[in-house]
Amino acid sequence: MAEPAAQTAFAEEALTHLDTLYRGALRLTHDPDQAQDLVQEAYLRALRYQHSYQAGTNMKAWLFAIMRNLFWDRFKGVRKEDVSLDDVGEFVLYDKLRDEGARPESDVLDKIAASEVVAAVDTLPPLHREVVLLVDVEGFSYKDAAETLGVPIGTVMSRLHRARQQLQKSLYDYAVESGIVRPSGMRQVPQQ
Template structure:
């Protein structure tokens, strides 16, 4: 098996997680992952930097997803009634269920931009510059979304006021 195929295979679990987050539907998520894998193989020559494999794949999948949403958007009659089912704890999750449900509800209440950054950083463990590459936004934007998202989530989890003690950025 080629090195490329082996690395691709190793990324499947992360791709499935991210796809489930994007689509909220395990079946459609696996279809998206399959699209992404097929696309990655046809575009493999465009992948140059060995350290940036996951952001490259994530960006590929995210763009496929956005294109599919747009494509469906032009054909309203074909749009499945997208209930945007809420994020739910994974059945094998070892986290206390009450805590998990509370945290996921707080996550859902964030603005979509902040939520996506928090998922990529806190759940997927991407570095900040990798998140910036995946989303195609500047690093500073990633940092401010991350900081604000965490602050709002903390406020929701503790019932306190948001932004209680945010440090001012020091250049």
């Protein structure tokens, strides 16, 4: 067991990454209570295994790896089937919107609510969702994301690519359903 002062310092540093872990857990579990349970368990495990953490390395990535491994331990029964992600083809939202006469940024992106973006992220399968969380939300490099997830960089890139395709498809579907764009041509933007 570490000296009390060392343990306190370790805990304080670890807690600076709490928002990242909580956000990740919330996006993985979709439930604030489960997210808190998962994060608390991850911190207790981190404290127990703090000797395996190398000072000066990426503590955020190390903690995230502990948290997501706990998540997968709990849900490992669904891991295999969870990997699948419907093939949406090469869906490029930018091209799609341009083809339909919309100005992609000002007509569409600026009008999509944050809650809809989060909902689109939440519909991604967890293995794809966690790559988006690490790279797009938390700013991990492909290398750090690969180490955190225990997969090759190529897997990070392919999951990220497919996740983004799916995400763009979801946002496009939302934009059509909500009347932000009309699939046949010009956009229609209801304003408050």
